[in-house]
Amino acid sequence: MSEPLLLDSHVQGGQLTISVNGSWTGERASELDALSSRPIPAEGAVTQVDIDLRGLERLDMLGAWLLERMSRRLARDGREARFVGLPQHYRKLFDEVRGVNRTVKPVPQRKLPLTAQFERLGRSTVSFWASLVSLLSIFGRVAVSLGRALARPSSFRLTSCIHHLYRVGWQAIPIVLLITFLIGAIIAQQGFFHFRKFGADSYVVDMVGILVLREIGVLIVAIMVAGRSGSAYTAEIGSMKMREEIDALRTMGFDPIDVLVLPRVIALILAVPVLVFFGSMAALYGGGLVAWLYGGMSPEIFIARLREAISVTHFEVGMIKAPFMALAIGLVACSEGLDVRGSAESLGAHTTQSVVKAIFLVIVFDGVFAVFFASIGM
Amino acid sequence: METQGAAPKAVPKTALAIEVRDIVIGFGEQIVIDHLSLGVRSGEILGLVGASGGGKSVLLRSMIGLIPKREGRVEILGVDLDRSSEDAARAIERRCGILFQSGALFSSLTLRENIAFPLRENLGVSEALIEEIANAKLEIVGLDADDGDKFPAELSGGMVKRAALARALSLDPEILFLDEPTSGLDPISASAFDALIKALQETLGLTVFMATHDLDSLNAVCDRIAALDEGKIVALGPMATMLASDNPWVRAYFGGSRARTPALALEKEK
Numbered sequence: 001m002s003e004p005l006l007l008d009s010h011v012q013g014g015q016l017t018i019s020v021n022g023s024w025t026g027e028r029a030s031e032l033d034a035l036s037s038r039p040i041p042a043e044g045a046v047t048q049v050d051i052d053l054r055g056l057e058r059l060d061m062l063g064a065w066l067l068e069r070m071s072r073r074l075a076r077d078g079r080e081a082r083f084v085g086l087p088q089h090y091r092k093l094f095d096e097v098r099g100v101n102r103t104v105k106p107v108p109q110r111k112l113p114l115t116a117q118f119e120r121l122g123r124s125t126v127s128f129w130a131s132l133v134s135l136l137s138i139f140g141r142v143a144v145s146l147g148r149a150l151a152r153p154s155s156f157r158l159t160s161c162i163h164h165l166y167r168v169g170w171q172a173i174p175i176v177l178l179i180t181f182l183i184g185a186i187i188a189q190q191g192f193f194h195f196r197k198f199g200a201d202s203y204v205v206d207m208v209g210i211l212v213l214r215e216i217g218v219l220i221v222a223i224m225v226a227g228r229s230g231s232a233y234t235a236e237i238g239s240m241k242m243r244e245e246i247d248a249l250r251t252m253g254f255d256p257i258d259v260l261v262l263p264r265v266i267a268l269i270l271a272v273p274v275l276v277f278f279g280s281m282a283a284l285y286g287g288g289l290v291a292w293l294y295g296g297m298s299p300e301i302f303i304a305r306l307r308e309a310i311s312v313t314h315f316e317v318g319m320i321k322a323p324f325m326a327l328a329i330g331l332v333a334c335s336e337g338l339d340v341r342g343s344a345e346s347l348g349a350h351t352t353q354s355v356v357k358a359i360f361l362v363i364v365f366d367g368v369f370a371v372f373f374a375s376i377g378m
Numbered sequence: 379m380e381t382q383g384a385a386p387k388a389v390p391k392t393a394l395a396i397e398v399r400d401i402v403i404g405f406g407e408q409i410v411i412d413h414l415s416l417g418v419r420s421g422e423i424l425g426l427v428g429a430s431g432g433g434k435s436v437l438l439r440s441m442i443g444l445i446p447k448r449e450g451r452v453e454i455l456g457v458d459l460d461r462s463s464e465d466a467a468r469a470i471e472r473r474c475g476i477l478f479q480s481g482a483l484f485s486s487l488t489l490r491e492n493i494a495f496p497l498r499e500n501l502g503v504s505e506a507l508i509e510e511i512a513n514a515k516l517e518i519v520g521l522d523a524d525d526g527d528k529f530p531a532e533l534s535g536g537m538v539k540r541a542a543l544a545r546a547l548s549l550d551p552e553i554l555f556l557d558e559p560t561s562g563l564d565p566i567s568a569s570a571f572d573a574l575i576k577a578l579q580e581t582l583g584l585t586v587f588m589a590t591h592d593l594d595s596l597n598a599v600c601d602r603i604a605a606l607d608e609g610k611i612v613a614l615g616p617m618a619t620m621l622a623s624d625n626p627w628v629r630a631y632f633g634g635s636r637a638r639t640p641a642l643a644l645e646k647e648k
Binding site: 025026029030033060061062065066069089092093096097099100101103341342343344345346 | 523581
């Protein structure tokens with residue numbers, strides 16, 4: 001062997017000497033870790049252990065800690081460890097390492113799995129209520145802010161509102177048109193495929209018309225807006241919150257609800273009905289196109305049939321729902337954004353939450369409206 | 379156990395830990411660093427001063443390879459990161475610790491996890507040892523091992539700096555790059571941080587390259603100072619050289635009212 005072992009021990013006259021050689025640095029961390037935690041031979045009644053460092057070439061904090069840990073282990077076994085031949089320039093490093101990891105951390109109490117389950121359930125129930133309350137609170141604050149804006153129209157941030165209207169309305173039009181067009185076409189295709197079996201082809205038009213105008217148009221658009229614009233709102237407000245921009249606004253005497261939330265919510269309330277209108281038209285167009293190309297129903301017949309099947313009421317039912325869904329999406333998105341805490345993970349979690357909650361609320365609203373419209377006979 | 383096979387080759391012994399030769403850095407039309415050369419000796423603390431927006435951070439970032447250079451080369455521990463293999467470059471990067479201006483701690487990890495992260499990726503040692511080392515790093519930068527469970531967002535500015543320093547030191551680097559280490563700290567915390575850097579540098583035998591504005595830091599810890607003006611190093615040497623410099627920018631910087639203390643201290647020593 002040309003090179004001495006990194007760690008070697010020999011007993012001479014009741015004295016155990018552990019010699020440490022070579023470089024004890026992070027490059028060989030795993031090897032050193034294994035070496036230094038190997039049991040140390042306890043021959044005879046050796047109580048005095050010398051750790052001989054004369055062969056040490058290089059040392060860093062990792063190595064110093066491993067040696068220190070070894071000496072502490074010896075001390076725990078009731079053997080006294082002594083460092084000999086410590087190179088002068090590593091003395092400070094050793095002194096530093098002597099002091100670390102002295103406080104023993106109490107082992108956290110393990111909970112029973114069942115208790116932990118109950119705790120989780122309890123926590124999630126509480127947080128569900130808390131999020132409901134925070135949603136209601138932001139609703140109230142937006143209402144107050146709207147009141148202020150109505151009382152003093154000059155305080156309303158029109159520029160910001162129009163900017164957001166452009167982003168959530170105008171820029172969303174192509175994708176909304178495309179998706180609703182495809183959905184309308186798919187509904188019509190499925191209708192023709194199945195209705196044809198019992199010769200009810202012409203009722204496909206009724207189905208497409210009523211479904212699109214009452215339900216599908218507004219639902220698809222609301223879900224897309226929640227995913228596209230709601231998540232953007234949460235991420236924007238959340239990252240502003242992380243960078244203390246919201247606090248900065250507050251210290252300048254601005255209410256973040258006035259400056260950030262109200263223009264965004266108003267923009268959504270204005271944009272979503274427009275998107276629903278265009279989306280519904282695109283879906284009807286898609287349905288008509290499929291009726292012509294796949295169902296063999298000429299456009300004239302499709303339009304005539306549509307005129308008979310649907311009334312303005314169906315259209316109204318769809319359109320009335322749109323601004324309420326927009327309000328729900330906007331409030332959820334902004335309240336999640338304002339709840340973001342310091343970390344990047346929190347931003348991600350709240351953005352996810354924002355989309356999930358908004359879609360959930362949209363569907364709940366849709367159900368409530370269905371009951372409501374049924375009972376008033378619309 | 380026989381280990382010679384795995385032993386890494388010793389570093390070629392150079393007196394310079396970092397050598398910057400004739401580098402040019404620019405963005406678009408603008409030239410930020412113009413044919414600059416600078417050597418950082420091993421084991422020294424070199425302070426880089428320059429006007430705000432004068433390219434200090436750009437120089438530092440390009441030295442560690444975050445910003446591409448137009449011309450010239452940077453050798454760290456004798457290796458040119460741009461012209462060496464991926465593995466060799468990674469190996470050198472592991473021997474450098476960087477303290478970013480705002481800490482750049484991972485916000486979704488606790489402090490202990492922040493420090494443990496590079497250890498876990500690079501060392502391949504047991505989880506218990508990783509935790510011990512992470513605690514040791516926290517303690518040597520003056521934090522409590524209990525602070526290790528906190529998230530970066532829960533810390534004060536001074537604690538963030540210390541924690542970021544602990545992370546920079548996690549792999550026992552030989553070279554430490556500090557970008558404005560004392561910015562945003564009060565004078566007492568700043569001088570405590572200076573003392574910490576000095577103590578760690580002596581204890582661990584580090585080479586430290588720091589971009590700073592803090593005249594007290596420069597005076598207290600730096601062995602040499604490099605003054606950057608208009609993309610070039612206009613003065614290089616200890617504080618006395620700075621005070622004796624003819625360059626108008628250096629004169630203004632070190633001769634201003636905020637620089638009186640070092641100047642007076644130097645007078646007294648004479």
